[in-house]
Amino acid sequence: MADPSSYRPSPGQIPDSPGVYKFRDEHRRVIYVGKAKSLRQRLANYFQDLAGLHPRTRTMVTTAASVEWTVVSTEVEALQLEYSWIKEFDPRFNVKYRDDKSYPYLAVTMNEQYPRVQVMRGHKKKGVRYFGPYAHAWAIRDTVDLLLRVFPVRTCSAGVFKNAARTGRPCLLGYIGKCSAPCVERISAEDHRELAEDFSDFMAGRTGTYIRRLEKQMMDAAEEMEYERAARLRDDIEALKKAMEKNAVVLADATDADLMAVAEDELEAAVQIFHVRGGRVRGQRGWVTDKVEAVTTSDLVEHALQQLYGEETGDSVPKEVLVPALPDPVGPVQEWLTGRRGSNVSLRIPQRGDKKALMETVQRNAQQSLVLHKTKRASDLTTRSRALEEIAEALDLDSAPLRIECYDISHLQGEDVVASMVVFEDGLARKSEYRRFQIKGRVGDTQIWHGEGQDDVRSMHEVIARRFKRYLAEKEKTGEWVEDADESAEAGDGLGGPANGLKDDDGRPKRFAYPPQLVVVDGGQPQVAAARRALDELGIDDIAVCGLAKRLEEVWVPGEDDPVVLPRTSEGLYLLQRVRDEAHRFAITYQRTKRAKRFRASPLDDVPGLGDTRKQALLKHFGSLKRLRAATIDQICEVPGIGRKTAETIAAALAQAAPAAPAVNTATGEIMEDEEPGTTADPSGEPVAAGSPDRRRGQET
Incomplete structure (x- = not known):
């Protein structure tokens, strides 16, 4: 270094x-x-x-x-x-954008003596006009099949063309009227090139003029009683209109624009582009990139514009480019685009109307592309197995960690401190076993730290201690854990499971009965040390611990001065990142829920003269409204700023209010004081009920 x-x-x-x-x-x-x-x-x-x-x-x-x-x-x-x-x-x-797939283009080889229409992929060639990209090659062939009736341009390969010219016999398309057969000189090279130009103009969006011209020719043929020619022109017009219907009309007919949207997280970004020509979406493409350097959305847009138009000239660069954020500065980029096109190019952010609505659609496609990219990478069994093996090798574990638990702390300036526990089994999220914790500063009857301040390290110590104290209690109550998968197959799940009754009467496992092979904490060396210390205090030495620091994506292990650095392309690092990010999402969702609850109506709102500052002081002193309700008047007077008369008023107001019913686990009948079951999330990130119907939704401790 x-x-x-x-x-x-x-x-x-x-x-x-x-x-x-x-x-x-x-x-x-x-x-x-x-x-x-x-x-x-x-x-x-x-x-x-x-x-x-x-x-x-x-x-x-x-x-x-x-x-x-x-x-x-x-x-x-x-x-x-x-x-x-x-x-x-x-x-x-x-930033290196890579196509999330190889997109096919409709290409017209104007650099040849007899231009050819074909499907092309890969790098663009000079002198070839491209249209698209299309999502599927068959969509191109369907469009071409309709258009060849009106524009019978050559579609055969060079070998077929030479063979037909040598034998003097055209191919099948020449016989059925879908090729003008320049190979046998039924049409001159100049007329065939003009036909290819008309085809290209139609594909570029100049459709209205050409259809109106055909309609006039049809009417003229009918007036001259050339009914067969009029019928053929009528069928040509229908074929063109059918080809046009394959592209939805989204903007005004004269609109030529590219719309670009970006969806990103801390590690990756997805770019989606819609190509609109003649008011219709003519093509769509997408890129995904790793954010190797420190980049903003404006930087991503600038790099995407360079890649999109770096080798384009003329009409391939549209009159208007709509983006989610403007490059900084925008002037040089706009001048560069103008130079590539040869005329003025508008680069701007849509503010209202149809273009803004279409931009929102492009943004949804970009977000879906990013989610799909991550899902594909996570769902592959071989990839997950390799990721677990890489983690085991990097952390020097005896076997791959089939069950990983990750913990994260969330708070807002020290208030509403909460923690999350997410579970991944065999590389996949097991959302029914997610748990949420409200940090209290103590485990059982043992005070963990003193003083008013709370920090992530002490909170991490508390949540790890509470989780594994419950695990030891379940283990002591119901019997020893069976490590071997074969021995526990009948009583457990075949992966190393509970024996001797580690399940409730209804067959569901106890909430903290399963120990992980690896504990991951969101943080660096201090958080890892706190988690290891909590396990050591409980006498647990067979569970590995590591931490993943956000800033440099370094993996920290207990007792080591230097982190374990996994390659950025490592599937093991990617799995750890997904586990960490899911724990962070779950923690911050719970923290926001609790913060919102603080501002809901409460019995304290009815106490005259009691402002927000003293309300928060009361809740901070007692920890919850339930404990405040159970406090005596003398105990309420201990809160700074609360006199005896105010304390009596508070006690009277709380006595009149109906107490909230405690949360009860319907499976066991026990009151759930500390930990809460997890919630799954829909694609928008909002919590929904998880597991079986008896699990509580959004219940807070």
């Missing part, structure tokens, strides 16, 4: 002008390319205190061993040079 100060150029060496810079590693490989309006100001940002840099930027500058730059005249030239270098060097720390 290099020290950036070892290769930092002196300020006087760096010019204060636009340019493009490259960071190289010790092997002279280019690892990052960037552009700047002022090279001096931009490069100075990379050589500040490492603690002030974004984690991914910090990783880049410590991986690099040198930096060099090229001065250009304008920001537009910088944009063009940056794109060229990214294509040439493929730097590892730059």
